[in-house]
């Protein structure tokens with residue numbers, strides 16, 4: 394099987410897993426992987442991640458032109474912006490999972506990091522989570538706002554929308570996404586009770602040991 398065929402199969406298999414686990418619903422969310430030639434495989438617009446077929450997955454050039462498959466996600470440009478800013482990224486995951494979207498709808502005093510480092514695993518896999526202002530889905534201005542944060546962050550939260558998470562592989566990006574969703578859930582479970590997130594020294598130690 395070619396590398397491209399393997400990655401198409403991964404998108405189908407892992408998209409179905411996300412759907413079965415309730416992290417993806419309806420036709421919300423999009424996934425992509427980067428091929429060796431710099432083009433992307435990205436889920437088609439309006440597709441259900443639980444019911445993808447390998448042949449319908451879109452391949453787009455680094456400039457965003459459709460090369461084959463169905464019309465790509467309207468967010469292909471923010472996926473491309475993440476890859477341009479993060480040369481080691483091999484996959485990008487964007488979903489509308491419940492607790493992360495709830496977090497994206499709250500008022501936040503400081504947009505630089507909107508989820509506290511409650512656990513070491515969260516700090517290692519996700520790191521700081523900046524909030525990006527609301528833009529209409531598919532807006533090129535959204536892709537540029539994502540670009541501005543992507544160089545220094547593997548995860549970002551789109552206001553009134555949901556997260557974007559990148560990693561070296563699709564499996565790693567999904568693991569990091571799941572860690573973000575579970576941490577958002579813990580954040581809401583804790584509610585107004587006084588929590589004790591990791592302090593700056595402990596976070597810095599993790600950032601040194603596990604750089605993004």
Ligand SMILES: O=C(O)[C@@H](O)C(=O)COP(=O)(O)O
Pocket residue numbers: 420421422423436437438439440465466467468487530531554
């Ligand atoms: O929220 C949106 O509309 C998009 O960000 C999305 O999640 C699904 O869009 P498509 O990938 O174009 O289906």
Ligand SMILES: [Zn+2]
Pocket residue numbers: 421422487488489530554555
């Ligand atoms: Zn979306």
